[in-house]
Amino acid sequence: MKPFFSCVLLFACATTGHAATDYTGDSIEGVKVIRKLDLADLDAGKIHRFYLQGASNGVGQHWLVPVLVAKGSKPGKRLGLQAGVHGDELNGTRLIHRVFENLDPKTLSGSVIAIIGANSTGLLANSRYYQLQHDSGGGVDFNRIWPGKAEGNAAEQQVHRIFNGIWAGNADSVIDLHTQSTGTAYPLYIYADYRVAGVKTLAELFPADIIKIDPGEPGAAEQAFNDAGMASITLEIGAAKLYQPELIARALVGVDNVLKAYGMLPGKLGRDAKAQRSFIGNQTQSIRADRGGFAEVLVALNQDVKAGQLLAVQRNGFGDIIARYTAPFDARVASVGTDPLREPGSLLVRLIRVNTDAACSDGC
Numbered sequence: 235m236k237p238f239f240s241c242v243l244l245f246a247c248a249t250t251g252h253a254a255t256d257y258t259g260d261s262i263e264g265v266k267v268i269r270k271l272d273l274a275d276l277d278a279g280k281i282h283r284f285y286l287q288g289a290s291n292g293v294g295q296h297w298l299v300p301v302l303v304a305k306g307s308k309p310g311k312r313l314g315l316q317a318g319v320h321g322d323e324l325n326g327t328r329l330i331h332r333v334f335e336n337l338d339p340k341t342l343s344g345s346v347i348a349i350i351g352a353n354s355t356g357l358l359a360n361s362r363y364y365q366l367q368h369d370s371g372g373g374v375d376f377n378r379i380w381p382g383k384a385e386g387n388a389a390e391q392q393v394h395r396i397f398n399g400i401w402a403g404n405a406d407s408v409i410d411l412h413t414q415s416t417g418t419a420y421p422l423y424i425y426a427d428y429r430v431a432g433v434k435t436l437a438e439l440f441p442a443d444i445i446k447i448d449p450g451e452p453g454a455a456e457q458a459f460n461d462a463g464m465a466s467i468t469l470e471i472g473a474a475k476l477y478q479p480e481l482i483a484r485a486l487v488g489v490d491n492v493l494k495a496y497g498m499l500p501g502k503l504g505r506d507a508k509a510q511r512s513f514i515g516n517q518t519q520s521i522r523a524d525r526g527g528f529a530e531v532l533v534a535l536n537q538d539v540k541a542g543q544l545l546a547v548q549r550n551g552f553g554d555i556i557a558r559y560t561a562p563f564d565a566r567v568a569s570v571g572t573d574p575l576r577e578p579g580s581l582l583v584r585l586i587r588v589n590t591d592a593a594c595s596d597g598c
């Protein structure tokens with residue numbers, strides 16, 4: 235029996251190839267758990283649900299990361315959407331749900347893959363940080379360790395499993411969905427490395443308020459995708475711990491434009507960066523509190539400000555003004571602090587402008 239069994243296995247290996255979807259054999263409430271996805275295995279013209287087996291935790295259980303795959307009835311490009319790398323940034327989860335509510339795999343060419351909640355522990359802790367329990371614990375910024383490590387700490391292993399188990403080999407382009415951090419807000423804002431093929435086009439398909447031409451951030455998911463040949467942008471949708479329908483709706487128009495521009499869906503493109511008159515800048519400057527106190531931000535998102543204009547004041551507990559913060563140059567307001575409690579180093583206002591200096595041409 236033994237030789238025969240080996241032959242069956244060899245035959246299976248020879249016919250399915252080595253990159254087949256790797257099922258753990260577990261099923262949670264009817265959803266199969268996988269270690270690795272291979273799009274080529276899946277039935278076309280259908281939406282598939284999986285749990286990716288994430289890193290294991292201190293009680294010996296694996297985190298389970300929800301994965302949605304719409305495999306079109308015809309071949310085409312493969313677009314990825316990823317939400318919840320920072321666990322307090324939630325608008326992207328609703329964007330993905332809305333994309334899949336609208337998607338008919340029978341009319342789709344190619345595939346859309348989505349990860350809803352990459353940072354399992356950060357989501358539960360309302361935090362951008364993956365929560366480590368070992369030794370005295372601590373947090374790891376989950377968007378500075380991509381593409382992860384097979385034998386790293388729990389956070390690095392979770393990233394490695396997502397990057398290699400879902401994205402590598404399955405996507406041509408991945409949009410990483412974020413918001414500004416808790417206590418601060420963005421409008422609809424994009425980080426895009428215009429040096430990378432396909433990224434300028436991808437960014438400008440969105441009717442964003444602001445696009446930041448940016449040289450990337452080592453360890454960020456966006457940069458790991460770009461380095462691996464999957465054109466990527468970071469799409470910042472507003473503020474943390476909220477669903478913001480207007481911003482989500484506008485992000486949805488952008489995703490729909492991408493699907494049409496990539497030839498994955500038929501139809502005319504909707505509103506894009508040009509129609510929205512998106513502000514495309516290459517230099518940002520963060521105005522941060524230089525002391526602790528109650529901050530009142532005096533400007534709004536997307537507002538144009540002049541050099542010397544008062545942006546924020548800070549008061550002590552008795553109401554005395556203890557600091558005034560002004561704009562260093564003419565710019566547009568890209569982000570604001572929304573939490574009045576500002577300790578030293580906290581963001582008050584982030585400005586963006588176009589700097590024509592050659593040193594800033596790729597972003598600074």
Ligand SMILES: [Zn+2]
Nearest residue numbers: 320323412413
């Ligand atoms: Zn983020």
